[in-house]
Amino acid sequence: MAKTRIHPTAIVAPDAKLSDGVEIGPYCIIGDNVKIGKNTTLAAHVVIEEAEIGQNCNVYPFTSIGLPPQDSRYKGEKTKVKIGDDNIIREYITIHRASVSGDGVTRIGNNNFLMAYVHIAHDCHVGNNIIMANATTLAGHVVVEDFAFIGGHVAVHQFARIGAHSMIGGFSAIPQDIPPYTTAAGERAKLYGLNTVGLKRRNFSDATISDLKKAYKILFRSKHTLKEAIDKVKHDLGQSEEVKNFIKFIEKNKRGICR
Numbered sequence: 001m002a003k004t005r006i007h008p009t010a011i012v013a014p015d016a017k018l019s020d021g022v023e024i025g026p027y028c029i030i031g032d033n034v035k036i037g038k039n040t041t042l043a044a045h046v047v048i049e050e051a052e053i054g055q056n057c058n059v060y061p062f063t064s065i066g067l068p069p070q071d072s073r074y075k076g077e078k079t080k081v082k083i084g085d086d087n088i089i090r091e092y093i094t095i096h097r098a099s100v101s102g103d104g105v106t107r108i109g110n111n112n113f114l115m116a117y118v119h120i121a122h123d124c125h126v127g128n129n130i131i132m133a134n135a136t137t138l139a140g141h142v143v144v145e146d147f148a149f150i151g152g153h154v155a156v157h158q159f160a161r162i163g164a165h166s167m168i169g170g171f172s173a174i175p176q177d178i179p180p181y182t183t184a185a186g187e188r189a190k191l192y193g194l195n196t197v198g199l200k201r202r203n204f205s206d207a208t209i210s211d212l213k214k215a216y217k218i219l220f221r222s223k224h225t226l227k228e229a230i231d232k233v234k235h236d237l238g239q240s241e242e243v244k245n246f247i248k249f250i251e252k253n254k255r256g257i258c259r
Helices: 196-201 206-220 226-237 241-251
Strands: 034-036 051-053 064-067 080-083 094-096 105-108 182-185 190-194
Touching: 051 064, 064 080, 080 094, 094 105, 190 196, 190 206, 196 206, 206 226, 206 241, 226 241
Parallel strands: 034 051, 051 080, 064 094, 080 105
Antiparallel strands: 182 190
16 A cells, blocks of 8 residues: 655644545645545645545645635634545645535535636535636636536636536636536627537437537527527427436526526
């Protein structure tokens, strides 16, 4: 079994729990109530508080995880960050622990690639297999579903949701929800059709992609009201699981849908 290795310049709190094979680089600071899973590596100058990190993660220099949220209502309550397995967390990333207005946890799933300068604010829930390019910023309570791709310098409004398998172009501002399977871009983001290339890379069948295209046209390019369009999609295309997910996401929206 691989031994835990801690550089002599690192500061590790006595109560921190480090699994086998963990490597703590120079000048890292690991606080109380921190758990780090097997074979996770922290490069130099990483700061972690109030967080659980899974196994086989790589955390690059000058990243901070689990520091207090940027929320004026937060008064030191016990909240945390939970990060899954096999994540790449590059330089200068900030991931804040939750505030008191959610479920108490900022969550990140498995197998995500977070590029340099990404910011994930309090109470965000980030799923699995997500790519977030450089300087992407998530405000508080944002939800990002599995296999989403978010381009560089994108800013996402608090409480917005980014649907599964969606793709957002760089330098976009996201004021409302982005439905799954779609592409979006712009200063106030607009939809530009399905993420067809991404769906093919994820081995979606031609029949499924065809159904999603039909649903998209009814929902966003017809003269129906949104309720009428949803009813029509349910009637005409409602058997596809992906179409059901598409409709369910839209029906759950609270901030509105980018159109």
